[in-house]
Amino acid sequence: MSEKLWGGRFSQSTDELVEDFNASIDVDKRLYESDIEGSIAHCRMMAEQSMITREEAEILIQGLGKVKEKIKNQEMVFSAALEDIHMHIEDALSLESGDAARKLHTGRSRNDQVALDVRLYLKKETHVIIALLEDFSKAIVDMAESHLDTVMPGYTHLQRAQPVLFSHHLMAYYEMFKRDIQRFRDSLSRTDVMPLGSAALAGTTY
Template identity: 65%
Template sequence: MSEKLWGGRFAESTDKLVESVNASINVDKRLYESDIKGSQAHLEMMAKQGIISSEDAETLVQGLDTVKARIDNNEMEFTDALEDIHMHVEEHLGDVCGPVARKLHTGRSRNDQVALDVRIYLKDETLTLIQMLKDFQAALVTLADANKKTVMPGYTHMQRAQPVLFAHHMLAYYQMFKRDVERLEDSLKRLDVMPLGCAALAGTTFPIDREYTCQVLGFSRVSENSMDSVSDRDFVMEFISHASICMIHLSRLSEELILWSTSEFAFITISDAFTTGSSIMPQKKNPDVCELVRGKTGRVVGNLMAILTTMKSLPMAYNKDMQEDKEPLFDTIDTLKVCLEVYTRMFAHIEVHKERMRAACMTGFLNATDFADYLVNKGVAFRTAHGIAGKAVAFAIEQEKELDDLTLEEMHAFSDLIEKDVYGFISLDATVARRNSYGGTGFENVSAAVDAAKKDLGI
């Protein structure tokens, strides 16, 4: 193995344990495509500026293609002695091109190089995740579209509250993930910044053209302060923050899917392909996928805490602590991607038990608010009507009845304004249909919302 690329100042060999601690190649080797792309743009710019000859630049660009092919084909041996992906690429470029490879690092540092690599990589992954989120939204909307008239209990405090449409419930998650898409799209504004050319921290003496490099790499703009450019990891913190919120949304959905698939609820059945069994209880069908997604939320939130803690006291400019940014970032990307992919597949095979959901709406006084609203329509102040409805519920509980099981004579004990039309007013479908205030669960509203979501997603 050749001497270290930075070894000129050192008289002793690096301790093997230090090499292991210092190395990041096991983590950052996934950046090789981004690293090579950045190096090729750097070479093109240097040739344009006359910093190196066009012939040398062409030789090195082609050599980098060869290095990439070797990595693509698993032909490169990775070693802690070469520390990171940048040094591996440069070392193997020397094997391909000879001494001219030593010109590659002119006018840059690993500090601006790694900042560039991570930005290139994260831009691509962010765009992929945005599409994956939209694919999952489409799965939610498709399930909603098939259940536009499916009535289920809505809950507050995990107690039955008012009837809602199952489609409305699914569209609530559609809105959550829509915000996740918007957050990721907005983060691209701050991510899409080109740091190459800032060198270690102070810029370079070579006559580079950073705007040209920016154009070649397809970034929107060039970073404005060299010290900030090499020490900025806001874009990593921001991404993991957004991913954490998205995972929390997935975790909330997971909790409901787990509850709904229990025998006690029996609102849905999750396909056998997305459940597992028990090693001791033959009858078991466990929602392990949902539980794992719920559990993986903790690791992503933990990744956010890790990067925030790593960055919280770092002085300007680059510090080796920042090498710790990649593990939480890569793990977050991998975790979010697998959760979105498995849920997108799983939702295509969820069976909704419509009659069971409807039956659950018939008990628990889900129409109590409508009973009060009925009295309001008769001229009673809402707060007074609320009290009357509460007393009627208490009486019904004593009689082991629901509100619509009470006789008209029994209802008159609470108000003489109650007439026979109350039964139609507080019927299940009527209570849903009337909720057509904007954003409400009324049949017409939800049908229009499903259509709008389908149009937005292009499905």
């Protein structure tokens, strides 16, 4: 699968400068787990809908599992020539699953695939961020409880103003991070949307 998906109209190979400019692998390689997770779900759907056989689906799923382990173990060599993580996975899958790999994109476009990958990745990372903020907020509360009688100057317009408790000063930051946690939780409802089926623009014939 060394030929580019968009290269059908070109008679010469892509200039190295263009490949470097076009490549996003240094950034989107972090999406590999989400990309493979989405592809496995897509394989199962195709088998359920008789778009591919169950045997083909199993071959693809096993192949995707091997590719995932290869990336996880840092055994995959990334190249600008393959542009992004999606092409790297498809190229590796063709070696693991043979001709069955050509059916992976049946009823699916790169457009909705990328949209799905980003949403799956953001959902996971958002939960990680929320957990970190909750741990940090607890640390703030613990410190505030140990400074219930500590007095400090409060500031307004960069000048010392009223005396305040250091614990109250800390709890002001607790409230700020609490609002951040609420924002992240609110964003999850907008992230948790299924884009598959939209294909390249207005749906698919499957």
